[in-house]
Amino acid sequence: MVAERVWIKSRQGDAGSDGATGEGAWRLDAGGRWTLDAADAATAALDAIQLAKSASAVRFGLAGLEALDTVGACLLMGLADRLTAEGRKVTVLDARPEHAALIDAVRGAGKAAVKIVAPSHHPIIDMIAGIGEDSIAAGKEALDLIGFLGLVTITFARLLLHPSRLRVTSVFYHIQQTGLNALPILGLLSFLIGVVLAFQGADQLKRFGAELYVVNLLGVSVLREIGILMTAIIVAGRSGSAFTAQIGTMKVNQEVDAIGTMGLDPIELLVVPRAIALMVSLPLLAFYADIMGLFGGAVMSYATLNITFGQFILQLHTAVGIGTVMAGLIKAPVFALVIAMVGCYEGLKVSGSAESVGTLTTKSVVEGIFLVIVIDALFSVLFSVLGV
Amino acid sequence: MSETVAPDLPTTAQPVIRPVIRVRDLVTRFGTQTVHDGLDLDVQAGEVLGVVGGSGSGKSVLLKEILGLIKPAAGRIELLGHDTADLSRDERAALQARTGVLFQNGALFSSMTVAENIMLPLKEHTDLPLSLIGEVARVKIAIAGLPPDAGAKQPSQLSGGMVKRAALARALALDPAILFLDEPTAGLDPIGAGAFDTLIRDLQRSLGLTVFMVTHDLDSLVTICDRIAVLVDKKIRVGTLEQHLADPHPWIHDYFHGPRGRAARHATD
Numbered sequence: 001m002v003a004e005r006v007w008i009k010s011r012q013g014d015a016g017s018d019g020a021t022g023e024g025a026w027r028l029d030a031g032g033r034w035t036l037d038a039a040d041a042a043t044a045a046l047d048a049i050q051l052a053k054s055a056s057a058v059r060f061g062l063a064g065l066e067a068l069d070t071v072g073a074c075l076l077m078g079l080a081d082r083l084t085a086e087g088r089k090v091t092v093l094d095a096r097p098e099h100a101a102l103i104d105a106v107r108g109a110g111k112a113a114v115k116i117v118a119p120s121h122h123p124i125i126d127m128i129a130g131i132g133e134d135s136i137a138a139g140k141e142a143l144d145l146i147g148f149l150g151l152v153t154i155t156f157a158r159l160l161l162h163p164s165r166l167r168v169t170s171v172f173y174h175i176q177q178t179g180l181n182a183l184p185i186l187g188l189l190s191f192l193i194g195v196v197l198a199f200q201g202a203d204q205l206k207r208f209g210a211e212l213y214v215v216n217l218l219g220v221s222v223l224r225e226i227g228i229l230m231t232a233i234i235v236a237g238r239s240g241s242a243f244t245a246q247i248g249t250m251k252v253n254q255e256v257d258a259i260g261t262m263g264l265d266p267i268e269l270l271v272v273p274r275a276i277a278l279m280v281s282l283p284l285l286a287f288y289a290d291i292m293g294l295f296g297g298a299v300m301s302y303a304t305l306n307i308t309f310g311q312f313i314l315q316l317h318t319a320v321g322i323g324t325v326m327a328g329l330i331k332a333p334v335f336a337l338v339i340a341m342v343g344c345y346e347g348l349k350v351s352g353s354a355e356s357v358g359t360l361t362t363k364s365v366v367e368g369i370f371l372v373i374v375i376d377a378l379f380s381v382l383f384s385v386l387g388v
Numbered sequence: 389m390s391e392t393v394a395p396d397l398p399t400t401a402q403p404v405i406r407p408v409i410r411v412r413d414l415v416t417r418f419g420t421q422t423v424h425d426g427l428d429l430d431v432q433a434g435e436v437l438g439v440v441g442g443s444g445s446g447k448s449v450l451l452k453e454i455l456g457l458i459k460p461a462a463g464r465i466e467l468l469g470h471d472t473a474d475l476s477r478d479e480r481a482a483l484q485a486r487t488g489v490l491f492q493n494g495a496l497f498s499s500m501t502v503a504e505n506i507m508l509p510l511k512e513h514t515d516l517p518l519s520l521i522g523e524v525a526r527v528k529i530a531i532a533g534l535p536p537d538a539g540a541k542q543p544s545q546l547s548g549g550m551v552k553r554a555a556l557a558r559a560l561a562l563d564p565a566i567l568f569l570d571e572p573t574a575g576l577d578p579i580g581a582g583a584f585d586t587l588i589r590d591l592q593r594s595l596g597l598t599v600f601m602v603t604h605d606l607d608s609l610v611t612i613c614d615r616i617a618v619l620v621d622k623k624i625r626v627g628t629l630e631q632h633l634a635d636p637h638p639w640i641h642d643y644f645h646g647p648r649g650r651a652a653r654h655a656t657d
Binding site: 249250253254255257258260261262263264 | 452455456457480481482483484485487489491492493495496497498508509512513568
């Protein structure tokens with residue numbers, strides 16, 4: 001153990017150069033390494049300092065300091081301030097020039113009224129205020145999103161008048177990205193969902209001896225709801241987020257500004273091709289998901305219930321008509337539009353920092369899935385009213 | 389007869405009738421914070437104007453307002469004699485074809501090569517045959533001081549200085565009348581920054597450009613700017629370097645008389 005790496009001593013009487021003595025004259029001497037890594041020992045040493053009540057003038061010698069950093073300076077000056085507050089006169093002396101400069105800097109900084117703790121409020125009031133702010137923000141966001149839809153619609157209408165301005169390459173690129181490249185994951189997940197549905201359905205229907213109706217169950221649920229919903233959710237997670245991240249990165253990089261200053265329209269260039277691409281690919285994906293879901297169900301029905309593929313198809317034919325298929329697929333373009341709008345809108349909202357790309361990408365996925373499910377519920381209400 | 393005394397100018401001369409950029413009573417607000425309050429600015433044809441100001445004084449905002457990327461709360465901005473507030477789409481596009489912008493980090497389209505970046509404005513605004521567009525792009529790459537193989541590279545493959553040069557080449561693609569530069573030398577080493585200043589000055593002279601340059605680089609201000617606009621107190625003060633040196637305003641005094649300001653002036657003496 002290194003003895004007395006950091007030390008401070010007090011004694012009565014003063015052996016200073018001016019030779020002042022007397023009852024009230026005390027002397028403090030600090031030395032060693034007053035740095036962050038010795039802060040514990042330094043604090044203990046400071047606590048051990050005892051001065052007589054009568055000590056009215058303290059000469060604080062710093063000649064013994066070998067090293068000093070801001071923590072050490074804070075501790076030493078904390079002691080000096082405490083003694084001053086107790087009504088004693090403190091004189092700091094013999095500090096090396098570099099230590100004196102650091103002490104001055106720390107003292108100067110100590111005087112500035114720097115707040116490091118945010119002003120606190122009542123937590124319940126904060127919570128209520130937070131709910132209010134979030135509600136207003138959500139309402140504003142909804143309005144902005146509708147405004148954005150209007151803007152895109154106008155741009156789209158203008159493109160219909162000048163079809164040559166449409167970025168065909170970009171549309172095909174995004175069809176490949178959002179459609180073709182989603183086939184493996186979507187196919188696998190839909191197949192598995194079909195398997196699970198068939199298994200669970202068979203388990204229940206066996207009790208009534210109505211195993212064959214598992215085909216009806218599968219047909220209606222996959223074709224009307226599950227196929228399209230799975231597709232929309234996967235696309236919102238895959239492509240909605242990609243739209244936000246792509247456009248957001250361009251925003252951070254000022255590429256969107258650059259498009260604007262070239263007399264080009266960011267909506268026309270970035271949003272419309274993505275929206276068109278998604279409206280083409282999502283219905284195709286939904287149909288593919290329907291087929292894969294039914295295939296999964298057929299495989300499971302054969303495995304657990306011994307329903308052959310032939311029986312399956314015959315039963316499917318009696319259970320569902322083209323109306324059931326269409327009731328599912330008709331929702332696809334609407335979901336595609338919603339996902340594309342949310343993804344592009346959040347991307348264009350990115351401001352400055354790379355962090356906001358991440359935040360808004362998350363938001364775009366959550367918002368996209370939320371709106372898809374809400375609109376799906378609205379479709380169900382509509383279909384039941386229409387008797388579809 | 390009439391009061392008109394100016395003879396018909398030959399087309400080669402600068403018809404200095406109106407400033408190319410004219411800003412009047414500009415007010416900019418973000419929420420409750422007022423950035424510009426009654427700001428006036430004239431930029432004359434053929435000059436290099438440097439714009440300086442402290443952080444948050446609204447230099448970049450002013451640039452974006454002149455470019456029409458941000459709408460000011462009040463005031464009038466004229467660009468090449470057109471009020472930017474009431475333009476049809478086509479008029480705005482035509483006006484934007486006469487301005488080139490170099491953004492701070494280049495803002496090259498990352499999905500395209502350098503050559504495609506430069507060709508994009510040409511493809512959008514002209515009906516030139518593709519071969520001629522390619523030829524123009526080659527010329528711009530060369531005059532921006534890029535090596536010949538840079539055209540086929542992606543922006544991510546370029547160094548910081550090369551990105552700026554590529555972005556400058558794109559800004560010059562349509563032979564604009566006004567070139568806007570947002571901190572052109574930020575992030576470049578002193579030699580690279582000096583070379584870029586020289587390039588801008590040379591191009592400004594040979595192409596007859598008007599340059600509006602937001603910068604913090606005192607060397608650029610001293611070496612290539614004809615006049616300097618200082619954003620202080622939500623307004624702008626325009627003058628030559630000598631006029632600013634005599635200005636008693638504390639911020640302007642500190643800016644031009646600080647150690648960096650002195651060093652930059654002495655370096656060019």
